[in-house]
Amino acid sequence: MHSARLAPGPQGQRLRQDRRALGLAARPLPWLAGVAALFTVLQLVLVVPGTGLGWDETVYVSQVSPQAPAAFFSAPRARGITFLAAPVAALTASTGLLRGYLAVLSGCGLFAALWVWRRLLPVPVLALAGVLFSSLWITVFYGPQVMPNLWVAYGALITVGCFLRVVRAPAGGAGDPRALLGLGAGLLLAGLMRPSDAVWLALPLGAAALLVREWRRPAVLLVLVLGTAAGCAEWVVEAYLRYGGLAERLHRASEIQGGMGLHLAFDDQLRALEGRSLCRPCEVAWRQPATAVWWFALPVLAAGGVLAAGRRGRRPFSVRDGRTSVALLPALTAVSLAVPYLLLIDYAAPRFLLPSYALLALPVALCLVWLVTGVPRSLRTAVGAAVAVALAAHLAVQFAVLEGVLSRGRATRDAVGRTAAELRREGVRPPCVVSGAEAVRIAFRAGCASRQVRGHDGSITRAGLAATARTVPVAVLVTGTNEPPPFARGWRVAPLPHLGGLRDYRAYVSPSATP
Incomplete structure (x- = not known):
């Protein structure tokens, strides 16, 4: 096939024409770099300005940030996204800088994930796939966030693309050693971010490698196992160090979910x-x-x-x-x-x-x-116009939803800031502890530790929180008709700003907090 492609005869000419028609002759670098750059710009313009940390993000960032003590790290979570954010989160409390760093990094990640496929798909098809994925409101919204799911997506693209590049190579040949390394790297990335996703990613590839006779290669199966194991290793080790074993952590993770x-x-x-x-x-x-x-x-x-x-x-x-x-x-x-x-x-x-x-x-x-x-040439213009209109309508819906999500997110960020400021006026200043409704984000913003006495993030007993309140400022946040713990019912009550759907939001502030 290689010699036919280069031959000057009619067969070689037809092959060159086919490649041009399919876009195979297009240069991948400008196409894919353009898609990645557009994705980065969308994040920097639409998402980065003015958005605060979400609840899950706060947990991940607090593990390395000097702004406040680390929040409770529950059993289902993995630390991969914290490692990714650490170079910036550990040095600055600026959410804008962290968002900008992740926006650029996620653009680079999209480019790398698509680049793996350049030998498998026509470049225009690959670029269109990148546009379709990166223009979803979900993708744009989570691109600059300290959340693991987009990076699992990149790991999945890299893993499947490299798998195909390896198994499509002639059996017994040298193959593509870079693709074999990429296969392991993709699984490693997915496992660091979400170990369970890495397992679900590896399963169909392992099945394909066993069921398709031409794809049965020991090296592929070995890398599938080793890549998944390496990605999940940190989570498994932590299970034994902090949760009493792997089975116990899996059980607790299932309960929380x-x-x-x-x-x-x-x-x-x-x-x-x-x-x-x-x-x-x-x-x-x-x-x-x-x-x-x-x-x-x-x-x-x-x-x-x-x-x-x-x-x-x-x-x-x-x-x-x-x-x-x-x-x-x-x-x-x-x-x-x-x-x-x-x-x-x-x-x-x-x-x-x-x-x-x-x-x-x-x-x-x-x-x-x-x-x-x-379709026949006579219909291509009409079909192309119909596809373009459908895609334009799809994009309009995506960005309308994104605008609503961002508007609500910015309102929540402002409300969290006002609540943290109110607590500081009430004397809840570092070192301090915040417990109760929406404690994680508010505590982090105020520079306090967040501790819960019950629920998925239970990390302290009521007696322990009462004892803490005798030495450092403690605020228990309550909403609606809910009551604070018995030990806090005689504490000073401070009304708090409206936050999202919370009604009658108030803080019970310990006597150790002096306004």
Whole structure:
């Protein structure tokens, strides 16, 4: 094939024409760098200015930040995203600088994840896949956040792309050693960020490597095991050091997530697409169905991409064929990664499915390109215009949802700042402790430790908190008709600013706090 491609005869000429038609001759660097740069600019312009740390972000940042003592680190969490944020979070309390650093880093991550696929897909298809994924409101919103899911998505793209590059190489040849290293690196990244996701990522690849005879390579299976184990190692070691063992940590993690079992969360995910970062419990009305149109189209377009890839293969619709596998394997792996979040937990967060969306963007892009180029020439203009209009409408919905999410986030940031300032006026200054409703973010903003006496983040007993209050300022935050612990009922009550959906928000301040 290589000699035919270079031959000056009719066959070589036809191959060159085919490559130009498919975009295979396009240079990947400017296309992919342009997509990554656009993604970074969107974050810097839309998301970075004025957004504060979310609740989960605060937990991750507090592990390395000098601003306040570390918040309780619960069993399901992994420290990979903290390691990623540490170079900036450990040196400055500026959320803007941290966001800017992660925006640039996430743009570089998108470029690297797409670059792996440059030998597998036509460059324009790959660039379109990058645009489709990076323009989702979920992707733009979480790009500069201290959250692990986008980085799992990058790890998934790198892992599946490198896997295909390794197994598609001729058996017994030198292959592509860089791709083998990339396979392990992708799993390492995913495991550091979310160990459970790394397992769901490795499972379909391991199955493919065993079931497809041409793909049975000991080196691939070994790297799948070692990469997953290396990524999960820190989490496993910490399980024995802090949680009493791996089984105990897994049990506690399952409890915090509501108990792993058969829970259909499809409807929860649909509601969350309206702009809810967390829907738990997700017993809310579905007011904006238009925000989920793309979600219903996603499996149809992905299946179309697999079929479109198969039509060009020597054995149509066969996983063994190279052209089919570049669309089919990402789709199957995306399904595997979505299983725990659609079938095993009873709540939803849109970010959970980011790895699946990243992989499905590849066959979807293939389908869209085929819709335009696979029809007769007389229809291409009309079909292309219809696809362009549909994409424009999709983007309009995505950025409308993003604007609402950002507006609410900035309002919450301001409210958290006002609440922390009010506590400081009441004498709750470092060293200090804050407990109760929304304690994590408010404590971090005020420079205090956050400690809870019950719930998922229970880290101190009531007796311990009462004893602490005798020596350092303590504030117990309460909402509505809830009452403070008995030891705090005689403390000074300070009304607090309205924060989100919290009503009658107030603080019970210990006598050790002097205004």
